[in-house]
Amino acid sequence: MTQPASPPRPGETLKTSPPDGIASWRTLAARADVRTLSLLGVLAALIVIGGITKPDEFLDTRNLQLVLTQASVIGVVTVGMTFVITSGGIDLSVGAIVALSSVWATTVATQEYGFAGVLFTAVLVGVGCGLVNGLLIAYGAMVPFIATLAMLASARGLALQITDGKTQIVTIDGILKLGERDSYVLGIPPLVLVFAVVTVIGWLILNRTTFGRRTVAVGGNAEAARLAGIDVRRQRLYLYLLSGLCCGIAAFLLIILSGSGQNTNGNLYELDAIAAAIIGGTLLSGGRGTITGSVLGVLIFTTITNIFALNNLQSDVQQIAKGAIIVAAVLVQRRTASTT
Amino acid sequence: MxxxxxxxxxxxxxxxxxxxxxxxxxxxxxxxxxxxxxxxxxxxxxxxxxxxxxxxxxxxxxxxxxxxxxxxxxxxxxxxxxxxxxxxxxxxxxxxxxxxxxxxxxxxxxxxxxxxxxxxxxxxxxxxxxxxxxxxxxxxxxxxxxxxxxxxxxxxxxxxxxxxxxxxxxxxxxxxxxxxxxxxxxxxxxxxxxxxxxxxxxxxxxxxxxxxxxxxxxxxxxxxxxxxxxxxxxxxxxxxxxxGRNVEYVFPDRPSTRPPGEPVLTVQGLSREGEFESLDLDLRPGEIVGLAGLVGSGRSEILETIYGARKPTAGRISVDGRPLRPGSVRAAVRAGLGLAPEERKAQALLMLESVTRNVSVSSMSRFAHGGWIDRRAERGAARAATRELSLRPDNPSVPVRTLSGGNQQKAVLARWLLRGCRVLLLDEPTRGVDVGARAELYAVIRRLADEGLAVLLVSSEVPEVLGLADRVLVLREGRVVHTAPAQELDEHRVLDLVMEGTS
The missing domain is CATH 3.40.50.300 (P-loop containing nucleotide triphosphate hydrolases)
Incomplete structure (x- = not known):
């Protein structure tokens, strides 16, 4: 894990909190620990299972690089989703936005502008879709579920229209090279580095800035936030912009990964991102969000997929396992929530 | 029978x-x-x-x-x-x-x-x-x-x-x-x-x-x-x-002399259709004005309208002589208004969050440099504000939901104290507060007024309004039917006014 762990280290606790704050800091840290540790425990168990069932393939460096690379695309989307869910919203359109961004950024016309043109287009389309979502939800008073469902349908339709169902091959060397082993930094693929940077920035924004505070406040009690003087609507607009931005970045990563743009990209990403955020500990009702948990959730899901694939188990079994994990995680969290 | x-x-x-x-x-x-x-x-x-x-x-x-x-x-x-x-x-x-x-x-x-x-x-x-x-x-x-x-x-x-x-x-x-x-x-x-x-x-x-x-x-x-x-x-x-009461409340003394001063809040002809009509009100620094009336008399609606949470159908609100944009909470907060709403848990508190974050939520930008929160400064300021109100426990890191009703109310007051607000709108400040903790809350409110805050108080408990306020407006069905200094009224008279409208 490259992002800071959320519970403070013991030394830090003593240094920054005054004497009478220790007890409560400890309980807070303990509670965060239980959640984070249980997720880490699940991940460790999965690695053990993978190591036992396929010792040679699973623990191979290349395989681990592959797992992390696969986690990167959905991971970036999940960071944005975590913000939206923390604010009490939902974004069902993330997969469709990834698809639309990836095909718009890989048309022949866009590719004429080179590396920067593709990157810029991917991000801009993502932000543009997020802007539409945000305006409809914040100022059009539409329910997030409906507004983003409409975006899901429209963006996918537009993506199909642009590609006519064909795969758009990327011909720009600079982009293709980023997916090759030569570009790895100390053995880490560039995609994973982007994911790490997005994660760290996301963690800092959520936990250390006024933007993060407002997000939590709006999700925890929108009426109280409004009466406390927070511009709830503007905050909601920004949150869907942020989610769109993450989708644009993810689309670019996907272009690097696959060397192409396809209208079927990002299929069901919305469900994977929501599931990862929820098993990570973000409350679906809003008011509490954890980037650390979301990232662990993504890693758990990606690892499961990888282990199943290595063991030649079909995707139907994977789906069943994922469903079971979501239910188990939520039940465990409800237990810990009620005891604290 | x-x-x-x-x-x-x-x-x-x-x-x-x-x-x-x-x-x-x-x-x-x-x-x-x-x-x-x-x-x-x-x-x-x-x-x-x-x-x-x-x-x-x-x-x-x-x-x-x-x-x-x-x-x-x-x-x-x-x-x-x-x-x-x-x-x-x-x-x-x-x-x-x-x-x-x-x-x-x-x-x-x-x-x-x-x-x-x-x-x-x-x-x-x-x-x-x-x-x-x-x-x-x-x-x-x-x-x-x-x-x-x-x-x-x-x-x-x-x-x-x-x-x-x-x-x-x-x-x-x-x-x-x-x-x-x-x-x-x-x-x-x-x-x-x-x-x-x-x-x-x-x-x-x-x-x-x-x-x-x-x-x-x-x-x-x-x-x-x-x-x-x-x-x-x-x-x-x-x-x-x-x-007739079993519990005698202890109310703080009123200051003997009232600083005249210019009104900080002026309300003229404020109306909201079906709720209240043509309300006029002056509020001076250091003064506590009470609104007495039954449920449905428009008390809470008046406070929320002044605060911008509801849009008036007529009338003007000004702070320091400057007109306030109607229907905008943000404008009201910026002008120095603060509301402690009736439904504390639903309207004021972030129940999953710590006391510190509940107190600092309206002043976050003060501790932030480019959106980056200086948490040490934030905690220090929240602690100072909660200490000033003797909030218990004296540890702003605890979750606000673990506090008693009276201390939760203090957390809301601390929020506005920290913000440096000048007009405090209190809607049923002792709702859900233990009888024993009320006297302390009354003393806090009076002290804030003595320090120069203007307070507009709404309560359905007539003795509370009479005991705490300097001046009382009696409401019946959305209209002010009587205005008098609190000392000149008693509970019988107020109840007669609000229930029968006879004077």
Missing amino acids: APEPPLLTMSGITKSFPGVRALDGVDLDVQAGEVHCLLGQNGAGKSTLIKVLAGAHQPDDGTIGWRGAPVTLKSPIAAMRLGIATIYQELDLVEGLSVAENVHLGHEPTSAGFVVRGKAARASTAALLKRLGHPEIDPARLVGELSAAQQQIVSMARALSHDVRLIVMDEPSAALDPDEVDNLFRIVGDLTTEGVAVVYISHRLEEIRRIGDRVTVLKDGRAVAGGLPAKSTPTSEVVALMT
Whole structure:
């Protein structure tokens, strides 16, 4: 894990909190620990299972690089989703936005502008879709579920229209090279580095800035936030912009990964991102969000997929396992929530 | 009254909620065919008592007798089976269902046990509506399309669709026009001649005189008088029963001299259709002004409108002589207003968050450099603000939900103290606060005023307004009917003003 762990280290606790704050800091840290540790425990168990069932393939460096690379695309989307869910919203359109961004950024016309043109287009389309979502939800008073469902349908339709169902091959060397082993930094693929940077920035924004505070406040009690003087609507607009931005970045990563743009990209990403955020500990009702948990959730899901694939188990079994994990995680969290 | 056993006898009913003893040994007996009125101030225990009667709350102690035999009302269905129906103040109708479907909800006439016989339901609903004097309501219409008064009728039809012997009506006239009130009284009269008993809750003494047979007065969870004759008991006696207090509050002294000063908040002709009309108000630094009135008199609405949470239909609000943009909370906060709302948990607090974050939420930008929060400075400032108000525990890192009601209120006050607000709007500041903690809260509010804050206070507890405020505006149905320095008023007088409007 490259992002800071959320519970403070013991030394830090003593240094920054005054004497009478220790007890409560400890309980807070303990509670965060239980959640984070249980997720880490699940991940460790999965690695053990993978190591036992396929010792040679699973623990191979290349395989681990592959797992992390696969986690990167959905991971970036999940960071944005975590913000939206923390604010009490939902974004069902993330997969469709990834698809639309990836095909718009890989048309022949866009590719004429080179590396920067593709990157810029991917991000801009993502932000543009997020802007539409945000305006409809914040100022059009539409329910997030409906507004983003409409975006899901429209963006996918537009993506199909642009590609006519064909795969758009990327011909720009600079982009293709980023997916090759030569570009790895100390053995880490560039995609994973982007994911790490997005994660760290996301963690800092959520936990250390006024933007993060407002997000939590709006999700925890929108009426109280409004009466406390927070511009709830503007905050909601920004949150869907942020989610769109993450989708644009993810689309670019996907272009690097696959060397192409396809209208079927990002299929069901919305469900994977929501599931990862929820098993990570973000409350679906809003008011509490954890980037650390979301990232662990993504890693758990990606690892499961990888282990199943290595063991030649079909995707139907994977789906069943994922469903079971979501239910188990939520039940465990409800237990810990009620005891604290 | 007839010598037969009463229809209902409740004796020694006790019910506690965390921190409050809502009912403390209440006795109530109701005869068949009478209108028995329940009277009492807010928080006296009326709602709890009728919820016990409706089977919605289980009493901790006490017995309930029904036609001479002891019963337990373990659920609303159990109460309904005996023939007890309750019409709550907030109507509990399903707007997306038709009138007939609402009336028969839960006991639909069926064929073969599950096929709803819509025609039969509509026919019996039409008969009920006719009996209630409203044959014009179409049983097939959606309830959501009806007026509030018509919905009330539907609610009543639903109560009568059961084999009912006792109907509880919680402030049924609150939403009605005078004509509709006449119709309501006619219905009540018809019911009682058929032998049905009515437990009638109202704040309006004149209504109680018109239709009531006997009155039971509740105060602080006790029945201080049971079965008084409704028509002949003098108003002064009823008011005295409602107000006489067991708990004496300690109010802080008022400063002997009042700094004259320019008003910090000026309100002119402020109105909101259907809620309150042409309110004029000046508020000076160091002054506490109280708004006294009953529920529904527009008190909370006035505060929320001044604060920008509701848009006025007319009138002007200015702070320091500068007009305030109406309907904008952010403009109000920027101008130096702060609101401690009535529903603290729903409207003010972030229950999952720490005290620090609850206190700093309105001043975050002060601790932030480019959006980056200096958490040390934030915690220090929150601690200073909560210390100044003696918030317990003296540790702002604890989650705000672990605090008592009084300390949660202090957290809200600390929020505005930290923000440096100049006008504090307090809506029921001691709601849900233990009696013992109230005196401390009163002292805090007075001290904030002495330090130069202007305070506008709303409370349904008249002694609180009289004890804390310098000046009192008495509201009745959205209008100020009287203004006077608090020392020149007493509880009797205020209650007379708010209930009867006579002066």
